[in-house]
Amino acid sequence: MFDASQQRKLVSVRGLKMYFPIYTGLLRRHTGDVKAVDGVSFDIYEGETLGLVGESGCGKSTCGRAVLRLYEPTEGSIIIDGKELAWDNIEARRISDQADRIGRWATWAAFLLGAALVIWLGATEMLTGAWPIVIAVLAVLVATYLVSRLSRSVIYRLRGASEGVSVDEFAPDDRALRRIRPTMQMVFQDPQASLNPRMTVADIIGEPLSEHSNKTGKERLNRIYELMDEVGLNRDFANRYPHEFSGGQRQRIGIARALALNPKFIVCDEPIAALDVSIQAQVVNLLEDLQTELGLTYLFISHDLSMVRHIADRVAVMYLGKIVELAPRDGLYEDPHHPYTKALLSAVPEPDPVSHDEANRVILQGDVPSPSNPPKGCNFCTRCPSVMDICHQIDPEFREVSAGRFVACHLFNDTQTAG
Amino acid sequence: MLDGAKPSVLDVKDLKTVFKTRRGEVHAVNNVSFHLEAGELLGVVGESGSGKSVTMMSLIGLLPSPPAEVRNGQVNFGGMDLLRADEDQLRAIRGARIGFVFQDPMTSLNPVFNVGFQLMEPLRKHMGLSKSKARKRAVELLELVGIPDAQRRLKDFPHQFSGGMRQRVMIAIALACDPEVLIADEPTTALDVTIQAQILELVAELRKKLGMAIVWITHDLGVIAGIADRVLVMYGGQVVEQGPVRELFANPKHPYTRALLETVPHVRGARAERLKVIQGQPPMLSGQPTACPFRDRCPEAMPRCAQENPWRISVGHSHDVACFWDPDTGEARDV
Numbered sequence: 001m002f003d004a005s006q007q008r009k010l011v012s013v014r015g016l017k018m019y020f021p022i023y024t025g026l027l028r029r030h031t032g033d034v035k036a037v038d039g040v041s042f043d044i045y046e047g048e049t050l051g052l053v054g055e056s057g058c059g060k061s062t063c064g065r066a067v068l069r070l071y072e073p074t075e076g077s078i079i080i081d082g083k084e085l086a087w088d089n090i091e092a093r094r095i096s097d098q099a100d101r102i103g104r105w106a107t108w109a110a111f112l113l114g115a116a117l118v119i120w121l122g123a124t125e126m127l128t129g130a131w132p133i134v135i136a137v138l139a140v141l142v143a144t145y146l147v148s149r150l151s152r153s154v155i156y157r158l159r160g161a162s163e164g165v166s167v168d169e170f171a172p173d174d175r176a177l178r179r180i181r182p183t184m185q186m187v188f189q190d191p192q193a194s195l196n197p198r199m200t201v202a203d204i205i206g207e208p209l210s211e212h213s214n215k216t217g218k219e220r221l222n223r224i225y226e227l228m229d230e231v232g233l234n235r236d237f238a239n240r241y242p243h244e245f246s247g248g249q250r251q252r253i254g255i256a257r258a259l260a261l262n263p264k265f266i267v268c269d270e271p272i273a274a275l276d277v278s279i280q281a282q283v284v285n286l287l288e289d290l291q292t293e294l295g296l297t298y299l300f301i302s303h304d305l306s307m308v309r310h311i312a313d314r315v316a317v318m319y320l321g322k323i324v325e326l327a328p329r330d331g332l333y334e335d336p337h338h339p340y341t342k343a344l345l346s347a348v349p350e351p352d353p354v355s356h357d358e359a360n361r362v363i364l365q366g367d368v369p370s371p372s373n374p375p376k377g378c379n380f381c382t383r384c385p386s387v388m389d390i391c392h393q394i395d396p397e398f399r400e401v402s403a404g405r406f407v408a409c410h411l412f413n414d415t416q417t418a419g
Numbered sequence: 420m421l422d423g424a425k426p427s428v429l430d431v432k433d434l435k436t437v438f439k440t441r442r443g444e445v446h447a448v449n450n451v452s453f454h455l456e457a458g459e460l461l462g463v464v465g466e467s468g469s470g471k472s473v474t475m476m477s478l479i480g481l482l483p484s485p486p487a488e489v490r491n492g493q494v495n496f497g498g499m500d501l502l503r504a505d506e507d508q509l510r511a512i513r514g515a516r517i518g519f520v521f522q523d524p525m526t527s528l529n530p531v532f533n534v535g536f537q538l539m540e541p542l543r544k545h546m547g548l549s550k551s552k553a554r555k556r557a558v559e560l561l562e563l564v565g566i567p568d569a570q571r572r573l574k575d576f577p578h579q580f581s582g583g584m585r586q587r588v589m590i591a592i593a594l595a596c597d598p599e600v601l602i603a604d605e606p607t608t609a610l611d612v613t614i615q616a617q618i619l620e621l622v623a624e625l626r627k628k629l630g631m632a633i634v635w636i637t638h639d640l641g642v643i644a645g646i647a648d649r650v651l652v653m654y655g656g657q658v659v660e661q662g663p664v665r666e667l668f669a670n671p672k673h674p675y676t677r678a679l680l681e682t683v684p685h686v687r688g689a690r691a692e693r694l695k696v697i698q699g700q701p702p703m704l705s706g707q708p709t710a711c712p713f714r715d716r717c718p719e720a721m722p723r724c725a726q727e728n729p730w731r732i733s734v735g736h737s738h739d740v741a742c743f744w745d746p747d748t749g750e751a752r753d754v
Binding site (some may be wrong): 347 | 680685
């Protein structure tokens with residue numbers, strides 16, 4: 001089995017929250033939040049695959065996207081390859097929000113003041129002739145740009161110093177983030193929707209190269225061919241368009257694009273959900289081969305529990321925005337701890353008529369509550385077969401109950417925290 | 420070949436459906452034959468494009484023509500050939516004697532009418548019930564499929580129901596007129612596993628209570644294993660294997676069925692280090708099939724497979740397979 005303690009943590013997520021605000025009424029007031037991801041913590045070790053499973057709407061895709069900073073997380077810390085991508089420090093987050101606001105105002109103020117000045121100078125005929133006016137206008141634009149670029153770091157430094165927050169604790173801004181992006185990539189669910197129909201395969205795979213590297217045309221083309229070989233696409237198809245390929249091959253194009261910049265970490269968001277059963281196995285085997293070859297680390301998001309059992313080293317189970325259980329793969333599938341994991345596993349129909357007759361099914365009643373209005377206490381208390389009084393009152397803590405096994409459930413309150 | 424102990428309620432022979440497209444004809448369903456016994460659940464498995472849905476849609480004239488054309492075949496249902504019935508006769512059968520449940524309950528329920536109206540429509544049209552009687556029956560039906568507070572929920576619109584609840588409403592509508600046959604086209608594919616388990620349990624219960632025959636189309640072998648009595652495996656528009664569920668899963672004869680069972684990973688039991696793969700892509704189905712549709716991907720393909728399209732050969736009690744290769748001897752069949 002995978003020995004976690006020996007490995008370096010490549011990804012470390014702590015208390016990640018991703019809320020989407022709800023605005024209602026005539027005044028579009030902020031009346032609530034859809035708590036898509038509500039305080040999620042996990043680590044991914046170098047070279048392993050962490051499976052993230054759950055039903056639709058549980059927040060697993062949102063979680064994957066937030067980890068890659070495709071969203072602006074509401075709260076929490078995300079460290080990938082030693083770099084903080086979000087807010088470890090809550091104070092930093094507050095200052096950053098302030099800086100955003102102040103920066104916006106300052107930019108507008110600089111622009112309007114400058115414009116007013118130019119108009120006033122022009123009106124009082126202190127500026128005459130075409131050239132002085134052009135230069136003045138340019139000066140205003142440059143000043144506005146400088147304010148918008150620098151206000152943030154100036155505020156970080158000033159406010160940070162007074163609040164005791166060092167500059168490193170602030171999340172990277174868009175420019176800094178862009179430099180980090182090559183290390184982390186994503187493979188999307190629907191290869192039809194995630195590939196531009198007007199770009200050829202070579203353009204699609206080469207786009208990250210032209211965005212993030214200084215390769216010449218020839219080097220770039222060589223790299224594209226190399227990538228196509230790697231994922232098992234025929235080089236002759238480089239000038240074809242995505243619609244000329246089948247679903248499985250399209251997904252290979254998506255994978256080649258993700259590999260273009262030699263990433264360390266790839267989020268696979270339901271990469272096989274849109275494919276036929278006989279094609280799924282081809283893509284999963286390809287992902288496994290690439291992992292061994294290139295030492296990749298995956299976050300594999302899926303609702304297919306049997307496929308996750310095949311590909312993942314450790315598995316996290318999500319329910320209504322929270323991870324309810326995280327454990328090494330074999331332990332989770334053989335001895336699930338959390339009642340939801342148990343129900344989820346027993347609901348998967350096995351392709352074996354004999355086991356169906358013997359199966360002792362846990363069938364959950366009812367539906368998943370709305371993430372904008374989760375129940376008080378444990379999120380699962382409305383459907384849990386072993387619900388207790390305490391579950392309606394207190395949200396169980398997500399803690400380690402034995403080595404490497406994390407559960408958020410009151411049934412495991414008695415066990416001592418390991419380590 | 421197709422000998423059933425019980426009388427069959429639906430008997431399909433040599434059904435052939437063709438789509439006419441700009442790039443020529445697509446032979447979506449080729450000489451498909453099967454029967455459905457009273458009270459049994461027939462599972463139909465296959466990948467997308469294997470012709471499972473088109474087969475069922477052709478049966479009761481639900482395909483738009485053009486582009487579709489049912490070119491050949493016979494569908495015996497209650498002493499009538501459905502393929503030769505006129506639109507009025509079909510309309511009297513659809514929804515009344517043959518119920519349909521579609522994959523996506525959001526697109527098959529009308530969003531601008533409340534659920535009560537949609538439930539009462541078949542009752543009033545087909546059974547001629549008065550409004551108040553229809554409403555009473557509608558409440559009964561919603562209770563039957565396990566929707567709590569049925570009386571009040573009649574006034575709700577589809578968007579006010581969750582996915583699982585919507586599928587329950589679809590099933591209630593399909594059951595409204597006590598059909599003899601229920602055709603369910605991927606009814607749980609759009610649902611989560613825990614909700615799927617609820618629906619499967621509901622169907623098992625309803626079968627016990629009402630005893631209708633069901634055709635259940637799916638690509639999920641696990642679902643089939645749990646609920647079907649008999650299984651039809653389709654590939655490339657043809658039936659490649661047919662047999663009782665236990666027999667078929669324990670002793671699959673067609674290389675495609677065997678490969679399919681090996682490629683899916685399991686949640687329980689031993690875990691394979693590496694997944695078995697069916698190489699290649701599904702066939703295009705253009706042109707009249709003259710050879711086995713699976714031959715390009717088949718590990719056992721032999722020269723004969725490219726010359727003749729194998730017919731269904733009986734290999735046991737109501738178990739037949741369309742293949743020239745015999746897995747028991749590892750050699751070609753002597754047919």
